[in-house]
Amino acid sequence: MLRRPGFIIMTLIIPLVFLLGIVVFQIINGAATPSVSVTKIGYVDEIGAFTQYQEQGEIHFTSYATVTDAKSALINSSIKEYFVIDSTYYTTGIINFYTLEKQLTPPTETVTAIKRFMTSNMLDGKVPQSEIDLINSSLIVVATRLADTGDISTEQGGYGDLIVPLIFAILLYISIVFSSSYLIQGLGDEKENRLIEVLLSSVSTRQLITGKVLGIGAAGLVSVLVWVICAPFLLNYASSSIGGILGMLTISPSFFALCIVYFVLGYLLFAVISTCVGAITPSAREGQQLAVIFTLSAAVPLWFSSLLIMYPNSPVSIFLSIFPLTAPVSVMVRLGATDVAVWQIAVSIGVLVVTIVVGLLLTIKITRTFLLMYGKRPNLGEIIRSLRSS
Amino acid sequence: MVNVVEIKHIVKSYADKVAVDDLSFSIAQGEIFGLIGPNGAGKTTTIKMMMDIMKPDSGEVEILGKTLGEATKDKLGYMPEERGLYKKQRVLDTIVYFATLKGMNPELATQRANQLLEKTGMLPNARKKIEELSKGMSQIIQFIVTIVHSPELIIMDEPFSGLDPVNTELLKNMLFDLRQQGKAIIMSTHQMNQIEELCDRVLMMNRGRSVLYGGIKEIKAKYRNNAVHLDYKGELGKIPGVVEQRKQKDYVELMLDGKTTPQEVLKHLLSKGIIVNRFEIATPPLNEIFIKIVGESSE
Numbered sequence: 001m002l003r004r005p006g007f008i009i010m011t012l013i014i015p016l017v018f019l020l021g022i023v024v025f026q027i028i029n030g031a032a033t034p035s036v037s038v039t040k041i042g043y044v045d046e047i048g049a050f051t052q053y054q055e056q057g058e059i060h061f062t063s064y065a066t067v068t069d070a071k072s073a074l075i076n077s078s079i080k081e082y083f084v085i086d087s088t089y090y091t092t093g094i095i096n097f098y099t100l101e102k103q104l105t106p107p108t109e110t111v112t113a114i115k116r117f118m119t120s121n122m123l124d125g126k127v128p129q130s131e132i133d134l135i136n137s138s139l140i141v142v143a144t145r146l147a148d149t150g151d152i153s154t155e156q157g158g159y160g161d162l163i164v165p166l167i168f169a170i171l172l173y174i175s176i177v178f179s180s181s182y183l184i185q186g187l188g189d190e191k192e193n194r195l196i197e198v199l200l201s202s203v204s205t206r207q208l209i210t211g212k213v214l215g216i217g218a219a220g221l222v223s224v225l226v227w228v229i230c231a232p233f234l235l236n237y238a239s240s241s242i243g244g245i246l247g248m249l250t251i252s253p254s255f256f257a258l259c260i261v262y263f264v265l266g267y268l269l270f271a272v273i274s275t276c277v278g279a280i281t282p283s284a285r286e287g288q289q290l291a292v293i294f295t296l297s298a299a300v301p302l303w304f305s306s307l308l309i310m311y312p313n314s315p316v317s318i319f320l321s322i323f324p325l326t327a328p329v330s331v332m333v334r335l336g337a338t339d340v341a342v343w344q345i346a347v348s349i350g351v352l353v354v355t356i357v358v359g360l361l362l363t364i365k366i367t368r369t370f371l372l373m374y375g376k377r378p379n380l381g382e383i384i385r386s387l388r389s390s
Numbered sequence: 391m392v393n394v395v396e397i398k399h400i401v402k403s404y405a406d407k408v409a410v411d412d413l414s415f416s417i418a419q420g421e422i423f424g425l426i427g428p429n430g431a432g433k434t435t436t437i438k439m440m441m442d443i444m445k446p447d448s449g450e451v452e453i454l455g456k457t458l459g460e461a462t463k464d465k466l467g468y469m470p471e472e473r474g475l476y477k478k479q480r481v482l483d484t485i486v487y488f489a490t491l492k493g494m495n496p497e498l499a500t501q502r503a504n505q506l507l508e509k510t511g512m513l514p515n516a517r518k519k520i521e522e523l524s525k526g527m528s529q530i531i532q533f534i535v536t537i538v539h540s541p542e543l544i545i546m547d548e549p550f551s552g553l554d555p556v557n558t559e560l561l562k563n564m565l566f567d568l569r570q571q572g573k574a575i576i577m578s579t580h581q582m583n584q585i586e587e588l589c590d591r592v593l594m595m596n597r598g599r600s601v602l603y604g605g606i607k608e609i610k611a612k613y614r615n616n617a618v619h620l621d622y623k624g625e626l627g628k629i630p631g632v633v634e635q636r637k638q639k640d641y642v643e644l645m646l647d648g649k650t651t652p653q654e655v656l657k658h659l660l661s662k663g664i665i666v667n668r669f670e671i672a673t674p675p676l677n678e679i680f681i682k683i684v685g686e687s688s689e
Contacts, residue, residue: 041641198535200443201467201545202491204460 010178011223012080014171015230041110042070050085053120056113057078068126074100081106083114144269164231165336168224168259169329172266173302176224177295179216184291187212187275188284196323203303205368213271213360226262255335258345265352266328270295272359279367294325301330312338322348337339393420393455394543394574395440400449402435404613409435410446411598417543417574417591422565422607424585427595428684433578436595437545440576441468442574454542459499460630464493467541472546473528477521481512484520485538492539506534509562525552533561537568544575545566549582562588582677592676594683601683610673613682616646618655623669629658 043050047239054061062079064070070082081099086092093113097106105111116136123132147153188197199208273294274287281287301308301320306318312334320330321340327348334340395417402410417423422641427433438444439451440502442458453462475484482503489499507513510530510539520528529552536544549565550558565575565588579585585592586606594602602609621641629635631650636643652671659666 190474193474194472195476196436197441197443197470198474198488199467199491201441202463202488204442207460342407 007178007182007223010080010175011226014227014374015234018230018234019237021236039110040079041072041113042079044070044082044084046087047085047089050118050121053117056116059110059113061113061117071098074098074249084276085118095288102267132159154166161335164235165259165303165332166262167256168227169305169332170302171227172263172332173298173329175220176266176270176298179219180270180291181288183212183216183271183274184278184281184287185284187278188281188287191278192283204362205347209275209364209367210360212275213268213363216271217264217268217276221260221264223377224263228256258335259332261349262328262331265349266298269318269324269352269359270298271326272356274335276359276363276366278368279363297325298329301326301333305333308333309337312340318344327352393417394453395423395576396423396450396452396455397436397440398450398452400436400439400446400451402439402444403417403433404610408598410439413449413595413598413600415600415603417576419542419574420569420572421576421591422569422589424586424589425576425595426580426582427601431595431624432598433595434547435598437468437547437576438543457571464539465542467536467539467544469532469536469544469546469549471551473525473532475528475532475535477519479520480516481507481518481563482516483521483522484531485534488535489538492541494539502538502540503534503621506538509564510534511665512617526554526557529553530557530561533564537564542573544573545578546576547578548580549577550579550581582675582680586676594680596684602679606676608681610676613679614671614673615649616650617672618644618646619645619668619670619672620659620666622659623665623667624663626659626664627662629655631655631658640680641668 017285037058039059040062041059042064044064051063059252060087062073064073064082067084070079070084073079074082081097081101083095083097085095089095095118099106117216119136120132122136145153178345187196192197196208202381203211274291277291277294278287304316304320307314308330311317312320317334318332320326321334321344331345331348393416395415397413397415398411400413401408402623404450409581413432415438425433425436437442439446440453440458442451442463451458454465456462456465466563476487479487482500484504485627486499491505492494494502504513504516508514509535511529512530514535515523516526520531523531528547533546533549536546549561553561568575577585577589589606591605592602592609619638619641620643626635626642629644630646631647631654633647634645635644646652646655656666659669
């Protein structure tokens with residue numbers, strides 16, 4: 001598998017795409033010239049107290065004497081939108097906003113500019129300018145996480161901590177789908193051209209299946225090691241050249257370790273399942289169709305990732321972290337959002353290991369019975385009977 | 391002579407039928423053994439039990455004096471009917487890979503693979519991928535994979551299918567060499583002429599059971615139909631003891647009455663001044679025996 005072009009591309013393309021993204025960002029950022037276009041928004045002031053602060057960033061507020069004048073200006077495109085400050089504004093707090101565009105709600109930047117314009121005018125002369133600016137600016141909260149000792153914690157949390165585990169969770173899912181497909185295709189081919197008989201004339205079913213599963217597990221380990229080794233360099237590069245949220249990305253050593261453990265266990269589990277599916281299905285195509293049921297279960301934590309992030313310690317999140325099919329991806333997502341309790345990680349890993357071992361033993365038995373049934377698919381009853389008799 | 395294979399009363403049933411029913415046979419060292427029978431006779435199931443891919447429900451399978459296990463598998467070479475090779479892999483890598491599965495070290499396997507490739511004229515193709523080879527060429531590679539580790543027992547399913555006459559001859563000569571070296575060879579095929587030409591003994595199966603077992607010569611002698619083939623010049627006339635004269639393309643088949651011997655017929659012909667170019671006791675081809683036996687055992 002390590003020599004397959006698909007695997008090599010899959011392993012190397014992830015860091016390369018990330019690197020390419022940074023380079024493209026730099027090129028676009030360097031090439032782009034900032035374009036400043038001022039948006040004109042009209043207003044009708046029926047109170048007569050809103051005459052200053054008409055420049056709000058890139059928005060210029062133009063006063064009109066009547067609603068008719070403002071409407072005409074809007075229709076002949078002199079202004080983009082207009083709003084009316086009713087004489088009852090001080091009691092109702094309502095601003096009526098008019099536009100030619102279809103909108104769900106007025107744009108946030110427009111609403112913010114109107115708010116600043118109104119606030120500045122209302123506070124003018126009553127408080128110092130510096131306080132008006134402070135009121136108009138958004139609240140800046142700098143959070144610092146402390147360790148139990150009272151010192152500043154090395155893991156500060158936030159979006160920076162969330163992104164990397166989420167990326168690795170997605171990568172794990174994609175890798176599982178790819179490797180599962182490779183394994184079923186390989187087994188299907190070996191069955192279809194009777195290569196399996198030649199292999200079984202040299203090794204036992206146990207050796208064959210264990211070898212396949214461990215081989216896939218090793219391939220998963222190679223992938224994750226390549227990514228984990230590349231990650232710090234890429235993140236440093238992204239942090240220095242892009243900054244912003246990418247500048248906050250951090251990877252803790254404990255996440256590295258857990259990432260490798262869950263990657264390998266996830267790979268092994270789905271390798272066992274794929275081998276079993278490959279053994280009982282007559283062709284690679286049918287095998288891949290059946291395997292989708294299982295690989296989709298690995299995607300469940302990604303579908304509900306927003307819930308896992310918002311409520312990382314809910315019973316559902318804990319269940320998904322322990323249920324073997326969803327555990328690898330779920331734990332990775334949760335690791336970014338919260339401190340997953342040690343007991344949950346221990347139980348999760350324990351359940352995964354037991355499932356892999358039991359699954360492997362059952363797969364060997366099923367394979368021994370059904371691998372050589374060319375072109376015939378056993379039904380559920382036959383599989384259960386086979387397991388009982390063996 | 392040491393028996394390489396000893397099968398004793400093996401039975402194997404599937405859910406809906408008995409595939410092999412109380413089958414016993416043995417194969418000696420340095421013997422080419424034919425396993426024949428109609429489709430569904432139980433040949434493949436028997437081969438799979440000999441290779442430990444399947445376990446018999448009852449009975450014993452001994453290979454090289456032991457119950458087949460992982461260690462004895464290294465002394466066995468198997469060639470399936472359909473080509474079982476990785477299409478994307480290169481020829482030399484394929485041979486070395488399968489040899490290492492049989493416990494050979496890679497250096498020795500490479501050396502031996504090169505020897506066999508040279509012997510079969512396939513050395514120029516060593517770096518080619520399997521998918522680039524013709525059917526006949528990949529058949530030869532499959533054969534090399536089967537024997538690269540010098541197995542004591544070689545099992546081959548339809549070894550000559552897809553081979554041209556030159557490669558067929560090459561394969562036959564290599565099989566004779568292997569027999570000379572004391573290897574036991576099992577051939578499962580429908581090509582009766584190959585069985586007659588190559589095999590020392592044969593087992594015919596039908597419906598999971600042994601219906602014919604023994605040396606080719608003994609079997610043919612047993613099933614001879616009391617006739618002689620005669621190529622002659624002169625006027626035959628009526629021959630005492632001959633009940634029917636059947637004209638064939640190059641000869642005439644004389645059917646004897648059961649009391650008269652071929653020697654008596656020859657003596658009569660010579661006394662009549664007939665010029666005898668060829669006189670041989672007719673033995674039915676194996677194919678004829680096969681059809682007859684299968685027909686009888688199916689009734």
